[in-house]
Amino acid sequence: MLYAHHGGETSLAETEGRKKGTIVFTGTLGALRTNAEFAAYGASRAGARSVAQALAREVSKNGVHVVHAIANGGIKDEDNEETRTGVRMSAEAVGKTYLWLSRQEPTLWVHELDLRPAQEKF
Numbered sequence: 495m496l497y498a499h500h501g502g503e504t505s506l507a508e509t510e511g512r513k514k515g516t517i518v519f520t521g522t523l524g525a526l527r528t529n530a531e532f533a534a535y536g537a538s539r540a541g542a543r544s545v546a547q548a549l550a551r552e553v554s555k556n557g558v559h560v561v562h563a564i565a566n567g568g569i570k571d572e573d574n575e576e577t578r579t580g581v582r583m584s585a586e587a588v589g590k591t592y593l594w595l596s597r598q599e600p601t602l603w604v605h606e607l608d609l610r611p612a613q614e615k616f
Contacts, residue, residue, distance in 0.1 A: 513600040514557040518592050519546040523566045543606075550605055559603045561595050566610045580612025 525543040528536030543562050550560035570582045577584035588609060595604060610616065 512557050513559065516559040516561065516596040516598075517546075517549065518561045518563055518595060519543070521546075521562055521564050523564055525562070525564060547605070554603070557600065559595070559598060559600075561604060561607060563592070563595075563607045563609055566608060566616075567614060583609060583611050 519542055521542050522539050524532065524536045524539035526540075528539075546560055546562035553560065565583065565588070567583055569585050569588050570577050571585040573584070573586075576582040577587075591607070591609065595607070598604065
């Protein structure tokens with residue numbers, strides 16, 4: 495596997511295990527379970543989750559952090575009452591969470607994260 499490095503490409507095997515980046519797959523709850531009549535959707539979401547898991551196993555030893563984030567609800571790029579009070583997820587809050595993931599130390603990585611609006615009943 496290759497990654498971009500100063501305008502060129504470098505084999506991940508040449509990174510000596512240092513953290514070289516983070517890949518975040520944004521999925522949905524359908525990756526874990528689906529409702530009746532949504533089998534194809536569930537299979538596609540479970541497939542994305544499986545790709546994230548396989549890729550993590552393949553590249554984490556080379557310094558690439560792979561995350562599967564489950565966004566359980568719509569993400570709104572708006573500053574309104576719903577996003578300020580946690581009725582809906584704000585794009586800014588999701589972005590800050592992804593930035594936090596990218597800054598994790600290479601000694602401990604989150605692989606799967608469940609994002610929900612603060613006021614969701616589950």
